[in-house]
Amino acid sequence: MPWDKQFDIDVALDKAKEVFWTHGYEATSMEMLLRAMGINRGSFYDTFKSKRDVLIRSLRRYDTDNRASAIRAAAAGYPPREAITAVFRSMIDGSRGPLGRLGCFLVNSALEVAPQDEEVSLIVREGLRDVERFFADLVRAGQEQGQIPQHIDPTDMGRTLMSQLVGLMVLLRSQAPKATLESVVSQVSRLLT
Template identity: 40%
Template sequence: MPRPREFDEEAALDAAMAQFWSHGYEATSVRDLATTMGLTSASLYNAFGDKRTLYERALERYVERGFRDRVRRFEHHMPPRDAIGAFFDEIIQLSVGDPHRKGCLIVNSAMELAPHDKQFHRALNGVLKDIEGFFQRCVSAGQKDGTISSDLDTADMAKTLLASLMGLRVLARVNPQRALLEGAARPVLAMIGVNPNARRARRRI
């Protein structure tokens, strides 16, 4: 019978995600990963496969804990326009509160790996399509309940929100200042009637 694993697989995967997130794919060696995860190289390979496979699992974990968690919390428990505002609000808060300026692992992967790796390109394109789909569903639902103007093209607005979100994440790596990020998001969110400053004021009340 195979021996049970003598380590916390979830904690080890979190450690790998943190290593890739901080240092990138190419700059992270298997030795770095083994040290960070508290494993031998042999145990790492046995449990997670090669470096590429581990990166794919770490990225999927990041997406699940980040984007998909926000969808569950916001889309299914808030009015659609508020869900979009909350999504941007949380991204700005995370960016401002990141002292190491790690940015977004999705964006980091898109910049480092997607241009020259077809498999990662397809995987990341799927994630971006999912984010765009979230925005499109929210815009469409907001148009139906009257909180978002029906004059806006639903698909185009979803793409605009996606582009703004990705731009914010890149900008935050250089200058994660709240005023700058909110100012960059404000014109786009105003198109659907969201005021980031008003949201922050309501939280203080």
């Protein structure tokens, strides 16, 4: 007779996400994963296909629940131009939280795993494209409201802001000095003139 699993798959995946985000894929052993997820290898292989399967699913969860949510939450409630700066600022403020300076799991994976894994590469490209579009949309909205000059090309600017955000995430994980991070954010405002 069917007996329910004693663990929640989503909770387990979130735990896995944190371990992969902190240590990377290769440097995370099955022991570390099982301990973090709070399940044993029988349940693990009964529920998930493989270690890589868990990486893929955690990365997807990260992209939806962390990256995509974070930039939208940070921008909410601000006029477009301020929203852009708020996104950058929130990344610095967020680095003071319990997860500290982990940087961006997506960007980490872009460099470590994506070059050798097409599925991971696709998740990364789609995530970065979403960031790019998100910023481009904010630039257009800012132009409509007269906050951002018309000569700025929204598509170009969306790409540049995405690239700048990616750079900032690397600096965060690299423990760059606070002043460096603040400089980057302050220059974002200048870019929008």
